[in-house]
């Protein structure tokens with residue numbers, strides 16, 4: 001699964017709790033999409049990335065998101081109820097795996113997450 005040329009997670013400046021979570025998952029190296037995306041996302045860059053199914057995209061966005069959230073929690077003002085990160089997925093089918101995978105990565109840290117299902121109603125028709 002992991003790209004043979006990829007640098008290790010340990011060179012990305014990740015929080016020790018995230019490194020531990022990655023180790024616990026048995027991931028020795030980032031996949032190509034993770035290697036490319038994580039450093040840029042940690043710099044605060046906006047990314048639009050595409051990679052094949054099962055290439056590790058979830059962690060490519062979840063790891064930097066959790067890293068930034070952990071940093072803000074440690075250094076920023078206490079705003080307990082604020083939403084700090086939002087993951088939008090297009091269908092219910094996509095929601096469960098994404099949520100489960102993000103939870104795996106955050107087992108070592110104090111962040112909370114929840115799922116919210118959108119309205120089933122059709123969009124309001126706009127009359128012209």
Ligand SMILES: Nc1ncnc2c1ncn2[C@@H]1O[C@H](COP(=O)(O)OP(=O)(O)OP(=O)(O)O)[C@@H](O)[C@H]1O
Nearest residue numbers: 001002027029030031052053054055056057058059
């Ligand atoms: N760095 C890694 N090393 C080893 N395995 C990994 C790594 N990153 C992710 N995986 C594993 O690879 C599998 C596919 O990862 P994941 O489902 O996140 O890919 P994806 O690109 O988000 O897939 P999809 O396109 O279906 O959403 C999962 O079992 C995940 O645990």
